[in-house]
Amino acid sequence: MNLLPGILVFNCLLISVFGQNSITSRLDKLDINYVLSTGRILDNYLKCIMDKGPCTVEGRELKGAIPEAIIRGCKKCSEPTKKIVKKSANYIIKNRPGVWTKLKKHFDPEEKYLEDFNKFLTS
Known part of the structure; x- marks a missing residue:
């Protein structure tokens, strides 16, 4: 089984998302309150x-923004995306702690970035 095409597509996706100065997307217009x-x-x-x-x-874009938010404190996220990430994470932490535990295990299983992400959430 040749993994090269999948790796190339994945790398192109990473470059398109993280190679920009800021991540602006449909997320900027997402009605997070709704x-x-x-x-x-x-x-x-x-x-x-x-x-x-x-x-x-929008779900795919949110999923792609999560590693940027966790690992880099959303440094490349647009201001509207930062607000959406903060609001949604804080909501889940408060109202769905079991889901928050699963999300942490999924995206940061070793909790290497948890402290910095918490600082981002309160900034």
Whole structure:
């Protein structure tokens, strides 16, 4: 099985997302208040980012922004995206702690970035 095409596509995706000066996307226009207040929609986004369900375009972009947010404190995120990441993470931490535990294990299993991410959330 040749993995080269998959690796090339993955690298192109990384370059397109992280090679920019800032990540601006459909996320900038996402009505996060509506998503957080509508359990079914929030659950669909959570399934997407946890690889448990299909993704919308916005879901894929959110999923791609999470490593940037966790590892780099969202330094390349646009201001609207930073607000969305902060608001959604703080909401999940407060209202769905079990989900937060699963998200941490999924994206930062060794908790190498947890302290810095918490600082980003309160900045």
